[in-house]
Amino acid sequence: MGKKGDETKRYIKEKALSLFAEKGFKNVTMKDICAETGLSRGGLYRHYNSTCKIFSEIIDGLMKAQNDEFSEKMKKGIAAAEILDEILNRYKCEMTDSENSLSLAIYEYYSEKQADAENNMLLKQYESSVNMWQDFLSYGIQRGEFRNIDCEEIIDIIIFSYQGVRMYSSVLLPSEKIAERIISHIKKILLL
Amino acid sequence: MGKKGDETKRYIKEKALSLFAEKGFKNVTMKDICAETGLSRGGLYRHYNSTCKIFSEIIDGLMKAQNDEFSEKMKKGIAAAEILDEILNRYKCEMTDSENSLSLAIYEYYSEKQADAENNMLLKQYESSVNMWQDFLSYGIQRGEFRNIDCEEIIDIIIFSYQGVRMYSSVLLPSEKIAERIISHIKKILLL
Amino acid sequence: MGKKGDETKRYIKEKALSLFAEKGFKNVTMKDICAETGLSRGGLYRHYNSTCKIFSEIIDGLMKAQNDEFSEKMKKGIAAAEILDEILNRYKCEMTDSENSLSLAIYEYYSEKQADAENNMLLKQYESSVNMWQDFLSYGIQRGEFRNIDCEEIIDIIIFSYQGVRMYSSVLLPSEKIAERIISHIKKILLL
């Protein structure tokens, strides 16, 4: 059963998330979060004693939420092309949704941390993404839907061009055209 | 004749550049720059009154320096494949050189500015890169060295996967493997 | 019930008042007020974010305090000469009490503000003083105690010679002789 404290923590994280998305990591102060949540100084500090703490909990939550969305569908034997469509659609949304993008905040956060390889979420996320795509590309190739290509290469292209656009649109206006071209290219390369 | 003040300004920018590359934009204070340059508070303020000013002058300088490196070679009629090799080699260096990457600083800077499309350097840089590549790809296609492909798509892929990796390596360890795969993919797509 | 914060504000104003009287407006810094009150930088800023704010609250307070001291006595039908004596006695004290005179500070403050006629306390104070004296002089004239003179003229003479001496004694040594002569002249002109 969720206690009162947990409820408040969840509420703080929700409000803080929108601040981080809007202003990046470094520009958000504990004071900002007080104002956004309506909590007093001391009230906020009872739950979290730094923006780092709040941010890392938010990131942890997002990481956990991001489970392998392919695997279940692959088990069901859904067509690779269809799964690809779905995932690329989601990518497109995320590439143009600058409102909710934590990209900048994440990079700021990790650039401060001097993170060693052990506990670096960013690295883990990269590796996990690679694995996910690896499995999925094999699946598509085995089914004869995808070209028999160099997976490592294309996976890096997918991941980093996606990241590049997210950064870009988090700072400028969202760029639908660009997102569409990225998506289109990926499809051309993968699909027979 | 260059005056003393200009010399000092150049020196300040040089020192500040390394700080921005190391710590991003927001984490660099005027005090840091004082320490790095050995100038006193007032001495620094005589030349620049904010980190923004220094940063934007640095960026302006870089933009100007980054003139069209292809055009001259194309005029000389050098082989497209050879030019491509050169530019991709440089890209590779930059993708793995996290020390001197201003990527994070640039994104932080522009995220603070709420820059309108008019005076946004980032947008201009993107457009200028697109034009450069456009010309170059046409050149390679006309010479029969490059595939006759959808230029807009492949250009966005090049630009944003490059940007994505630069961001990534500014936060993690330099990732040579990844850079090589990106380069390799670009070549495969372009070259006949 | 007065909260802790209000108490502190009152205390700050009290201490600041003595500083303003001693050093004028511009020479008093937030740091000075910290030292005088024993508050820390941040502690002071929690309540006031500038000397202007503190000063204007002090002035507001004084203005409110300075309500019509004549009116009550006039209602009671006390002799005009007696009331005049009282008020001129107070004037004399104020003219020679350079320690507690805010004159210089007030002029400094308003000279910085470029105050428009709308929200200019100085103008309001002048007008209020004029009204007060107007009523009082009429009262004395009706009772047959004062000469039937041109009120506007004599009121300006009273107000500005008083102000002139206050300024003068805030800069030099208190000048009792002068104050007495001013007082004496006013009486001669008013009393039959």
Place this chain on the structure above:
Amino acid sequence: MGKKGDETKRYIKEKALSLFAEKGFKNVTMKDICAETGLSRGGLYRHYNSTCKIFSEIIDGLMKAQNDEFSEKMKKGIAAAEILDEILNRYKCEMTDSENSLSLAIYEYYSEKQADAENNMLLKQYESSVNMWQDFLSYGIQRGEFRNIDCEEIIDIIIFSYQGVRMYSSVLLPSEKIAERIISHIKKILLL
């Protein structure tokens, strides 16, 4: 013969005077004077090393300029009423000319100096004014033009109401009506 340096000094004082009249004493910095005169830092310092020095020279100059304007006319035997008219006309101008009034600056300057009686210009000026008026009033009384009144009283009234109005109008808008009433009162009291 005036040297180059003296010429520059005169120029500096002229420009500084307008600054002091506009902003009072404390708000004028050496930097302001550099900007106003177009001189460089070092250039200004060659002549004056502080605003105090400049200001005190300006004041000295004004004091010297202000010689006894009555005495000559009294020698010539001009009617006291006529002389009075002239001097009061000048007073009226000065009371409403906030542009060129150094009143505030003077009070600020002397309030910082803790001036002892010896070298206090303000005190000397007061005494000199008193003497001047004393002589003049005697002259008018002897000629049978002025009432035989208590000179000390009326002189203080003249001097301080004049000073009071100057202060007032240096901060607010010039107040012609007030000046006229002050003048009118003085005349009524003096003239038979």
Place this chain on the structure above:
DNA sequence: CATGAATGAGAGTTCATTCAT
């Protein structure tokens, strides 16, 4: 748990003042 008063460190900024050229 929550409030908001208070602390103190540190950033930004401005100037009087000095000094090499």
Place this chain on the structure above:
DNA sequence: GATGAATGAACTCTCATTCAT
């Protein structure tokens, strides 16, 4: 004499953080 680069002190202001209530 004049210039403008450089210094260092002082001030304003903002926060993370603590703590009595």
